[in-house]
Amino acid sequence: MFSVTVRDHFMIAHSFVGEVFGPAQALHGATYVVDVEFRRPQLDSDSIVVDIGRATEALKAVLAEFNFKNLDDEAQFRGQNTTTEFMAKVVFDRMAARIAAGDLGAQAGGLAGMKVTLHESHAAWAAYEGSLPA
Numbered sequence: 001m002f003s004v005t006v007r008d009h010f011m012i013a014h015s016f017v018g019e020v021f022g023p024a025q026a027l028h029g030a031t032y033v034v035d036v037e038f039r040r041p042q043l044d045s046d047s048i049v050v051d052i053g054r055a056t057e058a059l060k061a062v063l064a065e066f067n068f069k070n071l072d073d074e075a076q077f078r079g080q081n082t083t084t085e086f087m088a089k090v091v092f093d094r095m096a097a098r099i100a101a102g103d104l105g106a107q108a109g110g111l112a113g114m115k116v117t118l119h120e121s122h123a124a125w126a127a128y129e130g131s132l133p134a
Helices: 019-025 052-064 084-100 106-110
Strands: 002-014 028-040 113-119 125-131
Touching: 002 052, 028 052, 028 084, 052 084, 084 113, 084 125
Parallel strands: none
Antiparallel strands: 002 028, 028 113, 113 125
């Protein structure tokens, strides 16, 4: 399996509900470094996994939806603990939608899978990975 990864970051504020979160129940900030790994079994006709420039721009656009926002104030997340794990799936779903819409080019339709990793710090991160429709 071949893979290419692009990276960006975003900054948010949020709080959590539940004693398991301890002091993170209070409003706090997070800066996530985001890696999106694209996978395919064979290279495309240009001998690439995906156009890195298009992938970078798509990721930047997805992250702009959250950057510098308090997720507690966003209607789409109301009543949801926006944990690192949860946000990895949100980014995955939005990147998958952009692939399906053709934002990464027609040949990105040959991608078999993707993994989104959100690095909360140098010592902790969470990821979501899955298949992409052919």
